[in-house]
Amino acid sequence: MNKSDLIDAMAADAGISKASAKAALESFTNNVTNTLKDGGKVALVGWGTWSVSERAARTGRNPQTGKEIQIAAKKVVKFKAGAGLSDTVN
CATH class of the missing domain: 1.10.1220 (Arc Repressor Mutant)
Structure with missing residues (x-):
């Protein structure tokens, strides 16, 4: 959809x-x-919760060249499904 x-x-x-x-x-x-x-959180009871999380900087590897690269820190959005949604899907 x-x-x-x-x-x-x-x-x-x-x-x-x-x-x-x-x-x-x-x-x-x-x-x-x-x-x-x-920086807030949105919760819809029984359906799910959106929140923001900090992802730390880390060292990665380019799979084509094998060269190490630095991946910058950033904020990511997370969604956690509520019990009602999880039960309906399963």
């Missing part, structure tokens, strides 16, 4: 226009993004 399919499904399920569904989805993604950018 891509973004367009999700908007179509949201509009059909909620009985709203596709424009309203698109606005709702964009609002949701913007709010999640801004919260994570500010």
Whole structure:
């Protein structure tokens, strides 16, 4: 399912226009993004939690040349599925 399919499904399920569904989805993604950018956490009980984690700098290896390279530290987004989502998928 891509973004367009999700908007179509949201509009059909909620009985709203596709424009309203698109606005709702964009609002949701913007709010999640801004919260994570500010170092916060987003938790939807039973569905999952998004959080930001620090990944330390490390030494890697170029598989083509075998040469060692330095990989910079960075922040990564993590998602942990909630019990309800995990149970539904399994």
